Amino acid sequence: MAAxxxxxxxxxxLSTYNPKWTIRARVxxxxxxxxxxxxxxxxxxxxxxDAEGGEIRASFFNDAVTKFGDKLQKGKxxxxxxxxxxVANRQYNQxxxxxxxxxxxxxxxxxxxxxxxxxxxxxxxxxxxEVQSKTLPCxxxxxxxxxxxxxxxxxxxxxxQELVKREITVADDTATSMMVTLWGDRAKQEDSTFAxxxxxxxxxxxxxxxxxxxxxxxxxxxDLLFDAQLPEVQRVRQWWSExxxxxxxxxxxxxxxxxxxxxxxxxxxxxxxxxxSEQVLGDQGRVFxxxxxxxxxxxxxxxxxxxxxxxxCQEPREGSGLPCNRRVDESGFCAACNRAGRCAPRLTLRCKxxxxxxxxxxxxxxxxxxxxxxxxxxxxxxxxxxxxxxAAEAAIRRAYLREPMQLTVRAKLDSYNxxxxxxxxxxxxxxxxxxxxxxxxxxxISLMTLKA
Numbered sequence: 001m002a003a004x005x006x007x008x009x010x011x012x013x014l015s016t017y018n019p020k021w022t023i024r025a026r027v028x029x030x031x032x033x034x035x036x037x038x039x040x041x042x043x044x045x046x047x048x049x050d051a052e053g054g055e056i057r058a059s060f061f062n063d064a065v066t067k068f069g070d071k072l073q074k075g076k077x078x079x080x081x082x083x084x085x086x087v088a089n090r091q092y093n094q095x096x097x098x099x100x101x102x103x104x105x106x107x108x109x110x111x112x113x114x115x116x117x118x119x120x121x122x123x124x125x126x127x128x129x130e131v132q133s134k135t136l137p138c139x140x141x142x143x144x145x146x147x148x149x150x151x152x153x154x155x156x157x158x159x160x161q162e163l164v165k166r167e168i169t170v171a172d173d174t175a176t177s178m179m180v181t182l183w184g185d186r187a188k189q190e191d192s193t194f195a196x197x198x199x200x201x202x203x204x205x206x207x208x209x210x211x212x213x214x215x216x217x218x219x220x221x222x223d224l225l226f227d228a229q230l231p232e233v234q235r236v237r238q239w240w241s242e243x244x245x246x247x248x249x250x251x252x253x254x255x256x257x258x259x260x261x262x263x264x265x266x267x268x269x270x271x272x273x274x275x276x277s278e279q280v281l282g283d284q285g286r287v288f289x290x291x292x293x294x295x296x297x298x299x300x301x302x303x304x305x306x307x308x309x310x311x312x313c314q315e316p317r318e319g320s321g322l323p324c325n326r327r328v329d330e331s332g333f334c335a336a337c338n339r340a341g342r343c344a345p346r347l348t349l350r351c352k353x354x355x356x357x358x359x360x361x362x363x364x365x366x367x368x369x370x371x372x373x374x375x376x377x378x379x380x381x382x383x384x385x386x387x388x389x390x391a392a393e394a395a396i397r398r399a400y401l402r403e404p405m406q407l408t409v410r411a412k413l414d415s416y417n418x419x420x421x422x423x424x425x426x427x428x429x430x431x432x433x434x435x436x437x438x439x440x441x442x443x444x445i446s447l448m449t450l451k452a
Contacts, residue, residue: 008023026048027075032044043059043061048080064105078112080107125142143232164183179253269357292405315339347364348365363423
């Protein structure tokens with residue numbers, strides 16, 4: 001065994017047969033601290049990378065969490081010794097090493113400053129066409145161009161945990177695409193981050209079969225890098241600029257390019273969406289993606305003006321960091337947060353959307369409502385307060401029957417006066433790529449002529 005790092009043991013040669021070692025490595029990822037044994041135990045893990053390109057997972061338990069939890073920061077380099085080596089548990093460890101490390105409070109860890117020889121990431125890129133033939137589930141690294149994305153989606157898990165996710169669709173130079181789900185802070189990034197077909201390298205994507213296709217989920221220990229300086233990224237950039245942007249792409253995921261929201265349900269038109277939403281069962285419901293135009297906003301009901309804005313609490317909710325958005329009273333007090341804090345105008349509109357098949361009324365929440373009418377809640381409130389109700393209504397009417405939009409619609413079963421009924425709401429609206437829409441319509445026409 002030759003230790004080419006001088007006095008440091010190569011990560012690639014760690015095994016149960018070498019009990020004494022000191023490694024020098026960079027922390028490339030760090031998990032959240034988790035509890036077990038009804039809260040009596042705690043653990044977090046890091047992925048380590050050394051100068052020879054060896055990678056391994058290391059876990060810290062109980063007192064070691066307290067001692068090293070704040071010290072070990074992603075991106076920094078340390079020396080590690082005094083840990084134990086064991087066979088990797090593939091249920092929790094997707095790192096490509098036969099073994100994993102375990103540390104307690106007696107181990108020795110010292111920060112060593114920046115080590116230029118140790119890279120910040122090692123990518124082992126797999127082409128999406130090759131992913132199609134892999135045995136599932138599998139973990140892989142991908143690179144490609146983002147050809148579609150869904151809005152971020154907040155929900156509560158069965159365990160009561162507040163989660164946020166977003167689905168993006170990535171295509172590469174094998175003319176293949178796949179949907180990848182992002183979680184947490186990665187999902188919370190602004191929509192503009194994913195717009196304009198940026199190039200990405202994604203490390204640590206867990207691929208599983210879903211709805212008859214293949215979809216990926218970015219692991220907590222993974223990474224999402226935009227415009228990474230990798231040969232594979234440059235190759236995809238060249239493919240995209242030299243005709244890939246207009247070429248036919250095969251979708252591995254069942255919902256195809258762009259995704260179809262958290263439940264992956266596709267609707268051909270508003271009529272199809274209405275029929276499918278009437279069959280919704282359970283609390284989770286379904287999410288649809290349809291193309292339609294705004295045809296009307298319910299500004300008055302039985303001659304009485306309908307509220308267009310309300311003041312919503314902007315204090316972050318505990319656990320998720322997202323704004324509360326609950327209605328506050330005239331003094332700014334939020335009953336949900338039990339305090340008075342920051343607040344801002346929020347839009348909630350009853351909108352009528354139309355296509356060739358149907359014209360349903362949908363409650364349209366703040367983010368989607370602002371995009372649909374082309375005005376912010378602050379602008380509408382300022383118009384109403386400054387120039388009067390008529391000026392605000394006139395500004396909204398100017399948005400009727402303009403360009404078509406890509407709507408994300410959620411249908412779920414609710415109870416109203418003790419009676420179960422389907423509640424259908426618009427949760428997002430985005431400008432439509434007319435070129436993409438035109439190609440989709442041409443494809444529909446071709447299918448119809450083949451059936452004729």
